[in-house]
Every structure is written in C-alpha cells, then in structure tokens.
Amino acid sequence: MISINYLRKQYKDIVVLDVEHLEIPKKECFGLVGNNGAGKTTLFRIMLDLVRATEGQVLLDGINVAKNEDWKSRVGAFLDEHMLLSYLTPDEYFETLRKIYVLSEEDLKLHLEKFEELFNGEIIGKKKYIRDLSKGNLKKVGIAAAMMGNPEVVMLDEPFENLDPSSQVRLKKLILQEKEISQVTFLISSHDLNHVTEICDRIVLLEKGKIIRDLREKSEMVEELNAYFGT
Numbered sequence: 001m002i003s004i005n006y007l008r009k010q011y012k013d014i015v016v017l018d019v020e021h022l023e024i025p026k027k028e029c030f031g032l033v034g035n036n037g038a039g040k041t042t043l044f045r046i047m048l049d050l051v052r053a054t055e056g057q058v059l060l061d062g063i064n065v066a067k068n069e070d071w072k073s074r075v076g077a078f079l080d081e082h083m084l085l086s087y088l089t090p091d092e093y094f095e096t097l098r099k100i101y102v103l104s105e106e107d108l109k110l111h112l113e114k115f116e117e118l119f120n121g122e123i124i125g126k127k128k129y130i131r132d133l134s135k136g137n138l139k140k141v142g143i144a145a146a147m148m149g150n151p152e153v154v155m156l157d158e159p160f161e162n163l164d165p166s167s168q169v170r171l172k173k174l175i176l177q178e179k180e181i182s183q184v185t186f187l188i189s190s191h192d193l194n195h196v197t198e199i200c201d202r203i204v205l206l207e208k209g210k211i212i213r214d215l216r217e218k219s220e221m222v223e224e225l226n227a228y229f230g231t
C-alpha cells in the first residue's frame with residue numbers, strides 16, 4: 001500500500017502540489033488526471049524520490065521513499081525518455097536490465113514475449129539505437145523496461161501519448177492482463193480520459209496541485225470527468 005501524508009511541493013513561493021492524504025491499496029489500477037501543470041508528474045517524481053517534497057512523506061508499505069532505498073527493487077517506472085540509456089539499442093538495454101534485475105535469459109525472453117504484439121516487429125533485433133527510435137517506439141521500450149523484474153508497483157506517465165491507435169489498444173490489454181496475472185499496482189497519469197476510465201479502478205483528479213475528485217464508479221468517472229474537462 002502507498003500512503004501519502006501532508007505532501008507539499010513548493011518552487012519558491014508557488015505551491016505546485018498539496019496532497020493532504022492519499023492511500024493507494026495493493027493491486028489497484030490508479031489513474032491520475034488533470035490539466036497541464038496540475039502536478040501529476042511532480043507527484044510521480046516525488047513518489048520515486050526524483051524530487052524532494054517541501055513537506056510531508058510518501059510511504060510504500062511503511063517505507064519512507066525519501067529516507068530508505070529498500071522500495072526501489074519493488075517499483076518500476078517510466079516517466080520520460082531520460083530514464084532510458086539512449087546510446088544502447090533496445091536489445092542491449094533489456095540485456096543490461098536483465099543483469100541488474102538478476103533475471104535468467106529465459107525470464108527476459110518470456111517478459112519480452114508479452115510485448116511482442118505491442119512492439120509490432122519494430123523494437124527487437126533492429127540494431128537501432130534508442131535515441132533514434134520514434135517517440136511511440138521509445139515509449140514502448142520504456143514501458144517494457146518499467147515492467148521488468150516483477151515490480152509490485154508500476155508508474156507510467158502518459159503511457160498512451162504518441163502511441164498509434166492499435167498500440168493504444170494493445171497496451172490497454174497488456175496492462176489489464178498484467179494486473180490480473182501479476183497483481184501489479186498500476187499508477188497511470190493520462191490526458192486520455194477514455195483509456196484511463198476504461199482500465200482504472202479509480203481516478204483522482206488534480207487541480208493546481210490539489211485533489212478535487214476521487215472517483216471509483218465507472219459511470220461517475222465518465223460523467224464527472226467529461227463535465228470537468230468539457231469533453
């Protein structure tokens with residue numbers, strides 16, 4: 001379970017995140033939505049200890065992520081391309097991660113097989129550097145990397161952005177499958193209201209850093225979000 005308590009992030013005198021309390025139980029598919037600048041990425045970055053909060057804490061099963069490293073092997077994330085090693089090919093990158101996560105070659109093969117449909121013959125064995133991949137293919141590499149090593153929690157920032165329509169459908173299927181089989185807790189930020197309401201059990205809406213809705217019913221999610229965004 002992830003617990004967030006009195007979390008505040010301030011840049012100079014501007015408060016960009018102000019979350020009093022948020023609990024994300026295990027196995028939940030948690031969606032995070034909000035307009036540009038609402039604080040979604042900031043929240044994910046603080047949860048991954050990439051940015052330090054001004055006040056408050058994020059606990060993963062009681063572990064304060066800013067004070068202890070033990071959570072790191074249990075969390076996978078892809079926020080942006082800076083998280084990749086762009087001078088490697090995808091094959092080299094996955095092989096590097098395989099060694100870091102101490103997986104067998106067979107484990108890696110099985111993992112990548114799950115992504116075969118999503119990769120659509122464009123990623124593996126192509127000898128193209130990650131830095132030369134299209135934005136969509138780069139995202140696919142990042143998502144596959146985030147799910148490596150059997151993480152309990154996977155955080156994805158805008159996973160559907162830049163994916164072609166068939167890839168978006170394939171990714172949704174993959175997330176739902178993974179959620180069922182591996183019981184992963186997914187945290188997904190997205191501007192795509194249709195996708196996020198379809199796959200998430202719960203959606204939190206951020207406005208100027210504050211949680212203004214916490215939606216759990218599908219019909220309520222669709223209605224409230226369409227009303228809020230005017231879609």
Ligand SMILES: Nc1ncnc2c1ncn2[C@@H]1O[C@H](COP(=O)(O)OP(=O)(O)OP(=O)(O)O)[C@@H](O)[C@H]1O
Binds near residue numbers: 011034040041
């Ligand atoms: N290093 C920084 N210095 C100053 N302000 C920052 C910094 N990083 C983020 N911010 C501000 O924090 C606010 C929240 O940004 P964040 O990227 O978390 O929003 P977001 O909800 O992810 O937006 P988007 O949908 O556009 O990706 C924005 O106003 C942004 O300008």
